[in-house]
Amino acid sequence: MSMGMSILLFLIPFVAGVALPIVTARRSAWRQPIALGAIALMTLVAAYNLRIVLTQGPIEYALGGWAAPIGIAWLNDSLAAVVVLAVSTVSLLTLVYGRVVVPARLERSVSYYTLILVLLAGLVGIVFAADLFNLFVFLEVSALAAYALVGASGGKGAVYAFRYLLLGSLGASLYLLGVGHLYVATGTLNMADLATRIPDLLTSTAVAGGLIYIFLGLSIKMALIPLHGWLPDAYQNAPETVSPLLASTVTKVALVAWVRIEYSLILPGAEVSAVPVLVLLEEVGVLAAVVGGALALIQTDLKRMFAYGGIGHVGLILVGVSLGNATGFAGGIFYLLNDSVMQAVLFMIAGALVHGHGVRTLDDLRAMGRPSPWLTGALIVVAVGMVGLPPTGGFFGKWNIVLGALEAEHYLAAFSVVASTLLTLGYFVRVFAAWFHRPGATSAEAPMAPGSLMASLGVASVALIALGIFSDPIFKVLIDFVSGGGI
Amino acid sequence: MLDLVHEWLLRPNFIVFVTLFLWGLYIMVVHTNLVKKLIGLYILQTSVIFFLVAFSSKEGATVPVIRPDSMPVDAVEYANPLPHALTVTAIVVQVATLGVSLALVSAAYRKYRSLDENEVLQRAE
Numbered sequence: 118m119s120m121g122m123s124i125l126l127f128l129i130p131f132v133a134g135v136a137l138p139i140v141t142a143r144r145s146a147w148r149q150p151i152a153l154g155a156i157a158l159m160t161l162v163a164a165y166n167l168r169i170v171l172t173q174g175p176i177e178y179a180l181g182g183w184a185a186p187i188g189i190a191w192l193n194d195s196l197a198a199v200v201v202l203a204v205s206t207v208s209l210l211t212l213v214y215g216r217v218v219v220p221a222r223l224e225r226s227v228s229y230y231t232l233i234l235v236l237l238a239g240l241v242g243i244v245f246a247a248d249l250f251n252l253f254v255f256l257e258v259s260a261l262a263a264y265a266l267v268g269a270s271g272g273k274g275a276v277y278a279f280r281y282l283l284l285g286s287l288g289a290s291l292y293l294l295g296v297g298h299l300y301v302a303t304g305t306l307n308m309a310d311l312a313t314r315i316p317d318l319l320t321s322t323a324v325a326g327g328l329i330y331i332f333l334g335l336s337i338k339m340a341l342i343p344l345h346g347w348l349p350d351a352y353q354n355a356p357e358t359v360s361p362l363l364a365s366t367v368t369k370v371a372l373v374a375w376v377r378i379e380y381s382l383i384l385p386g387a388e389v390s391a392v393p394v395l396v397l398l399e400e401v402g403v404l405a406a407v408v409g410g411a412l413a414l415i416q417t418d419l420k421r422m423f424a425y426g427g428i429g430h431v432g433l434i435l436v437g438v439s440l441g442n443a444t445g446f447a448g449g450i451f452y453l454l455n456d457s458v459m460q461a462v463l464f465m466i467a468g469a470l471v472h473g474h475g476v477r478t479l480d481d482l483r484a485m486g487r488p489s490p491w492l493t494g495a496l497i498v499v500a501v502g503m504v505g506l507p508p509t510g511g512f513f514g515k516w517n518i519v520l521g522a523l524e525a526e527h528y529l530a531a532f533s534v535v536a537s538t539l540l541t542l543g544y545f546v547r548v549f550a551a552w553f554h555r556p557g558a559t560s561a562e563a564p565m566a567p568g569s570l571m572a573s574l575g576v577a578s579v580a581l582i583a584l585g586i587f588s589d590p591i592f593k594v595l596i597d598f599v600s601g602g603g604i
Numbered sequence: 605m606l607d608l609v610h611e612w613l614l615r616p617n618f619i620v621f622v623t624l625f626l627w628g629l630y631i632m633v634v635h636t637n638l639v640k641k642l643i644g645l646y647i648l649q650t651s652v653i654f655f656l657v658a659f660s661s662k663e664g665a666t667v668p669v670i671r672p673d674s675m676p677v678d679a680v681e682y683a684n685p686l687p688h689a690l691t692v693t694a695i696v697v698q699v700a701t702l703g704v705s706l707a708l709v710s711a712a713y714r715k716y717r718s719l720d721e722n723e724v725l726q727r728a729e
Contacts, residue, residue, distance in 0.1 A: 250690055257697045261704050268708045273728045275711035282705050283632060286645055289701075290652045293694060297652070300687070301659050 122166040123178050123193040123245045126201055127238055129159045134234030138227050145225040149216065152230040156209045156237065163202040170198040171594065177247070185247075186310050192247035195598045196450065199591070200244050200373050203454045206580070207365045207461045208237055214465050214573035215358035217472075222270065223356055229269055233362065236262035240370045247308045247381075249296045249331075252374055256292065256338065260285045263367050267355040277350040284337055284347045292334030298327025308381045316386020329394065331378060338371035340428050341435065342405035349424040357468030360420060364427055365461035369453050372431060376438050376450070380599065389441030399439040403533040405432025410540030414547070417478045419470065422544055423463040426503065429537055430456045436530050437518040445521020447595035452514025454591070455502060455584055459511065462499040462577045466492055469570055482551040495574040496552065500545040502581045505538050510584030517592070617658035624651030636721045638709050642702070649698045653691050660687035 133155035141147045170176065175194035179185060212233065223229045239259025246252040264285065268278030300306055302323040303314040318324045333344075340348040348368070352360045379395070389395045409429025416422035434456065437449020469492060470476040476485050502509035505516075515534050522530035584591070612619060624647055631644025665683040713719055716727045 250693070254693060254697065257701070261700055264704055264708065268711060271711045272715045275708045275715070276724055276728055279638060279705060279708040279712060282701070282708060283641060283645055286649065286701050286705075287629075287632070289697070290649050294652050294655065297656050297659065297687075297690075300690075306686075 120176060120178060122162070122169060122176065123191045123197070123241075124180070126159060126162055126166060126205075127241045127245070129155055129162065130234040130241065131238035134231050134238060137231050137234065141227060145227070148225060148227055148230045152234060153209075153212055155234060156205060156212055159237070160202070160205040160209050163198070163205045166193065167195075167198040167202050170195050178245075185307055186305060189251050190247045190307060190309070191245040191251075192308075193245060195594050196373070196377070197244045199450075199454065199594065200370070201241055203457050204240050204244070204366050204370065205237065207457055208233070208362060210573045210577050211358065211362040211365070211461055211465065213569050214361065214468075216569040217469075217567040223358065226269070228265070232262045232266050232269070235259075236266065236362075236366075240366055243370050243374050249299065249306045249308065249311070249378075251306075253289065253293055253296060256371070256374070257289055259367065259370070260289065260338070263363055266359045266363065267351045269359065270356045274354045274356065277347075277354045281347040281351040284344075288334040288337030288344075290334070291330045291337070295327040295330030295332075295334060298323050298330060302327065308378070311382050312385050315382050319383070319387055319392065325394070328378075328383065332375060332398070335371050335375045335378075336401075339368045339375070339431050339435075341401065341431060342408050342428060345405075345409070345428045348428060349421045352424045352464070353418060353420045357472055361461045361464035361468065364424065364464050365457045368427065368431055369434075369457050372434060372438075372453065379438070380446075384441070389439065395439060395441070399436055399527065399530055402432045402435030402437075402439060403529055405429065406436060406533045406537040407432075407540070410537045410544075414540055414544045416544075417480065419467045419477065419479065419482070419548070420464065422548070423460070423467055426463070426541065426544065427456070427460050429540070430460075430503075433515070433518065433534060433537055436533060437514075437521060440518075440521045440525045440527065440530065442521050442524050443596045443599045444517050444524055446599045447592045448514050448517025448519075448521055450595050451510065451584075451588065451591055452518065455510040455514050455581065458577055458580050458584070459499050459502050462495055462574065462581070463503075465570075465574060465577070466496055466499070479547060479551045482548070483554045487555070488552070489570075491571045491574050493552070495578050496548070498578040498581055500549070502585075504542045504545060508585050509581050510588055511581075513585060513588040513592070617661075618655075621651050621655045621658060624648070624654060627651075638712065638719050638721055638724070641721070642705055642709065645705070646698070646702065649694075649701075653694050653698070656687045656691050656694065660684050 133151060137148060137151055141151065170193060175192060177185065178191040178193065180189045180191065236259050239255045239262060242255030243252055243259060246255055264278050264282045267281055268275040296306065299311065302318055302321055303311055305311055305314065315324060337344045352364055355363065383392065383395065406429050409425050409432055413422050413425035413429060416425060434449045434453045437445045437452060470482070474485050474488065476482050498509065502511035505511040515538065519531050519534050522534070628644045628648030628651060631647065632641050635641055635644065660683065662683050666681060668682040668685045670677055712724055716724045718724050718727065
């Protein structure tokens with residue numbers, strides 16, 4: 118039973134996604150409950166899977182019964198289990214939220230629910246795949262679903278989805294090119310097998326070039342500055358229910374894919390400081406963290422501001438995982454989990470404002486009447502998390518990234534975390550100034566938020582604080598993961 | 605320098621790959637017509653597939669099917685099937701991407717009645 122947990126986690130959304138158009142062809146009212154049920158089941162299985170992995174250690178699954186070097190292997194380890202749990206929980210929250218804030222045409226649209234389920238199946242595949250080419254296939258499965266979701270409401274969304282597609286496919290081609298290089302140099306695609314052969318070949322230009330292509334490809338997918346061009350437009354114009362889902366999952370999972378490649382292929386054979394390109398990654402992260410925060414500060418559109426904030430945070434996470442010590446790694450991955458929830462809440466708030474009040478920019482926000490107290494509460498919690506103050510998980514993530522940077526004596530990295538924090542504080546001050554500004558003397562009663570909105574915002578806010586309170590056991594899992602010899 | 609050129613000329617496959625890749629990228633960057641951008645992307649993706657096929661080519665090798673009379677197996681006589689399997693999968697991915705992108709282009713065209721990127725973006729604002 119425990120053997121097949123990873124494949125079960127993939128099959129739940131995949132089978133539901135494929136069956137949905139057939140089963141509900143004439144019963145449009147069933148679509149939402151089926152999708153919700155499948156993702157809820159997946160979340161439960163993911164939680165159970167995490168428990169199994171923590172007690173039994175990493176579990177490898179050989180697809181089709183062909184063992185690893187010949188067949189395709191999936192590795193279900195603590196990193197994968199934690200990330201899958203986070204991804205499925207966040208998707209469940211955004212789908213519940215989508216019950217209220219959904220454009221009329223999408224509410225019963227079969228393609229909308231199918232695409233979400235296929236996106237999830239692809240993301241699960243990326244996280245579990247222990248084979249470079251398998252990872253490429255799932256990268257494209259999830260990316261195709263993401264392009265279609267961004268363009269789901271047509272019009273402007275379709276134009277920006279097309280631009281996202283052009284860049285995303287360029288990234289995928291670069292990734293495939295890198296995989297080709299590594300295959301030529303080593304003759305294998307299995308990560309565990311590659312890990313035994315790459316350390317001797319790190320000086321080979323084919324291996325170095327291949328790894329650089331892979332990183333370039335994935336950095337387009339994770340919207341790392343300066344390859345972030347597609348993200349703000351795509352998220353700003355995506356349907357209100359889609360942007361929280363994409364912002365919290367797609368870029369983060371691409372980053373997880375890079376972490377897995379770096380930690381299982383390169384780091385067992387070489388120190389970070391010995392490979393100049395790896396040191397450079399940290400500087401790229403520093404640049405992304407500072408520039409992303411600065412760009413967020415000058416935006417006037419709320420969704421764009423949050424999108425740039427997310428781009429900056431991808432840089433921060435990259436800084437953490439590229440430091441090459443366990444503290445930085447645990448801080449980076451923990452911050453990734455937090456950021457996944459925070460991005461979901463931010464875009465949920467932005468979507469609820471567009472949907473309920475027609476508010477898109479800071480000026481609209483200033484002119485708006487009293488918003489629902491649930492929105493205000495969630496915004497305060499998520500702002501505390503984004504800035505990184507103690508009760509929330511954001512603090513512990515950033516704290517450990519700084520500690521890791523000091524441990525590695527990379528003071529620029531430590532500085533970038535602080536700078537990014539100040540920039541984040543800066544743009545939240547702008548949001549709050551507009552939020553609590555009341556035009557004239559409107560003493561109108563605040564509108565009540567619909568139940569689903571309250572539930573998803575409430576659960577997400579509680580999750581942000583819970584991540585902070587229970588950060589110790591999560592850090593222990595992550596540090597065990599990295600000091601247990603990579604994968 | 606001459607040695608380098610000589611070395612390159614020994615590998616015509618890779619010159620073709622690099623040319624196609626850069627050509628595709630150039631079309632994607634320079635042209636404003638959405639369908640032309642798509643063609644550029646297609647050329648670029650095809651060049652990567654060409655790369656996979658090119659490095660797996662082997663002179664005098666045969667199809668990797670093992671028959672009862674071909675025992676014992678000598679790997680040198682067979683072409684490596686794995687890059688071809690990768691190629692087939694990559695082509696499937698490429699076709700799926702093309703389908704989604706054409707759908708998006710036609711959605712944009714129906715709404716804005718233009719295929720020129722600048723015009724479409726102007727009308728979308």
